[in-house]
Amino acid sequence: MIDVRNLVKRWGDKEAVSHVSFTVGRGEIVGFLGPNGAGKSTTLRMITGYLRPNAGEVFLDGRSVSQDSKAVRAMIGYLPENNPLYEDLRVREYLEFRAALKGIPRSARAKRIQDVLDACEVTEVADRIVGTCSKGYRQRVGLSDALLANPPLLILDEPTVGLDPGQVVHTRHLIKQLAADHTVILSTHILPEVEAICSRTLILHQGRLLFDGTVADLHRGLSGAGHVLCGVKAAREIAQTCIASVPGVSQTVFLEEEGGVARFRLTAPGGTAVPEALFWACAQANLPLVELTTEKVSLEEAFLSITTRESAQEVLA
Amino acid sequence: MRAVLAIAKKEILSFFFTPMAYIVVASFLVMNGFIFSVILAALSQPGSSSASPMAIFFGGTMFFWIYMILMAPVVTMRLGAEERKSGTLETLMTAPVSDMEVVAGKYLGALALYGAIWLPTLLYGWILSRFSPVDWGPVWTGYLGVLTVGMFFLAVGLFTSFASRNQVVAAIMAFGILVLLITLSILSILATDPFWKGILEYVDLWGAMQNFARGMVDSRQLVYCLSGTGLFLALAYQALQARRWA
Numbered sequence: 001m002i003d004v005r006n007l008v009k010r011w012g013d014k015e016a017v018s019h020v021s022f023t024v025g026r027g028e029i030v031g032f033l034g035p036n037g038a039g040k041s042t043t044l045r046m047i048t049g050y051l052r053p054n055a056g057e058v059f060l061d062g063r064s065v066s067q068d069s070k071a072v073r074a075m076i077g078y079l080p081e082n083n084p085l086y087e088d089l090r091v092r093e094y095l096e097f098r099a100a101l102k103g104i105p106r107s108a109r110a111k112r113i114q115d116v117l118d119a120c121e122v123t124e125v126a127d128r129i130v131g132t133c134s135k136g137y138r139q140r141v142g143l144s145d146a147l148l149a150n151p152p153l154l155i156l157d158e159p160t161v162g163l164d165p166g167q168v169v170h171t172r173h174l175i176k177q178l179a180a181d182h183t184v185i186l187s188t189h190i191l192p193e194v195e196a197i198c199s200r201t202l203i204l205h206q207g208r209l210l211f212d213g214t215v216a217d218l219h220r221g222l223s224g225a226g227h228v229l230c231g232v233k234a235a236r237e238i239a240q241t242c243i244a245s246v247p248g249v250s251q252t253v254f255l256e257e258e259g260g261v262a263r264f265r266l267t268a269p270g271g272t273a274v275p276e277a278l279f280w281a282c283a284q285a286n287l288p289l290v291e292l293t294t295e296k297v298s299l300e301e302a303f304l305s306i307t308t309r310e311s312a313q314e315v316l317a
Numbered sequence: 318m319r320a321v322l323a324i325a326k327k328e329i330l331s332f333f334f335t336p337m338a339y340i341v342v343a344s345f346l347v348m349n350g351f352i353f354s355v356i357l358a359a360l361s362q363p364g365s366s367s368a369s370p371m372a373i374f375f376g377g378t379m380f381f382w383i384y385m386i387l388m389a390p391v392v393t394m395r396l397g398a399e400e401r402k403s404g405t406l407e408t409l410m411t412a413p414v415s416d417m418e419v420v421a422g423k424y425l426g427a428l429a430l431y432g433a434i435w436l437p438t439l440l441y442g443w444i445l446s447r448f449s450p451v452d453w454g455p456v457w458t459g460y461l462g463v464l465t466v467g468m469f470f471l472a473v474g475l476f477t478s479f480a481s482r483n484q485v486v487a488a489i490m491a492f493g494i495l496v497l498l499i500t501l502s503i504l505s506i507l508a509t510d511p512f513w514k515g516i517l518e519y520v521d522l523w524g525a526m527q528n529f530a531r532g533m534v535d536s537r538q539l540v541y542c543l544s545g546t547g548l549f550l551a552l553a554y555q556a557l558q559a560r561r562w563a
Contacts, residue, residue, distance in 0.1 A: 074413035089330070089331070101324070101413070
């Protein structure tokens, strides 16, 4: 559905977005992840046609954003960063204005507005002035606007920033529901949010795309390595010899020996092969395996390893 | 066109949500009513000229110009600057609406507000007609002058509003440009060199307004106002387009 090719945006001589390319298929929920200032919003703004790229091109369903801008914009429901709204209009007036802009026929407007008000649960503030609504309601008004023309693609730039925990859960739930019949791109710097909502993650750092894969891939880290914790009821040396015979273990770290149990942390590729091999190795050596846990790389760790590895490489270069 | 009308309608609605709207309209009507009564009082003195009160009202006094150069920036200053400051420009420019439609909608809204502010002054003509016969021809050409000069000034204001993210700065920039335009009129009166005087007469808005108020429609002055309008609308469009690069 989205085809981003070699996108570049410069501010002066600094590249805010540097040669970013990716594609998003219909029905995917993609999390756009990165620290503040990574170029997430700038990239989204180029996809929505708000900003023009210095180089590269974005296609939506084969239509170029720069050549066919109006038609492309009609396909996108966009919630910009900070959710800007006209403060002095009433919620319903605001949505009426947006509906007219989006070319929803006059006869269908009232019904459509009521539908999105219901879907986003903002009906109770429909006649309030936008500026007097709470942040949670304002966010949902912004979402209602994005949904108004029932576009196939939703682009949400930090949709949960500044909301209280209850509102965050509610908004995520709503986005998950929407994902059933929309393609969604969502930017955030909150990792659990990606884990909770997205099927795929793009990590952007200093304007470059560093990672493109599923959330499960992210858990395995870039190298795909995971950790296995194990405890063997044997002396440290005996247990270590046994573990050394297990194929696929790249590193063994001794943790402690307590009550006759030696504990180790093994570095190994993800999957079940290593724990299984470990079990059989211990069984054959007649060593009781009393503890076996596969440790996932936390998203935070994976994210940090991806973004800091890059900076470290830069320092070395 | 639907988008143009939707934007124009929204601007009219928003304008009347600001206290500024009521201050502008009220002060405009109070001061103009006062000026109109002063003109009538002066003309009813024995031995005064036989000029038409509406002709003096429309171009004969400097009050007209003071109001024009103050009112146009106030009407237009929010249009672009406020959208930029609050960030709503982003939602507007990512809606399926062309930049041309945004400029047209905002301009149409400003023009409608301007018209609404002038509308009550039609009462002055009606009041006059109750006491003496009124020659309506020059009154209508006077309003034509108000319209064309207004179109020009509002286009200037729209441009500065799209060029700034601060309403006050936008208003001050527009004010500066409008003062400059009026200064050209004054220069055309002061100029003695026939070459410069000839050129300055083309851009003499004050003289143009006096002609309109006397019932004379000079195509040169119409062309000047309309091409000025076109120029500043084109600049406003460019200023808006520049947002997509910054």
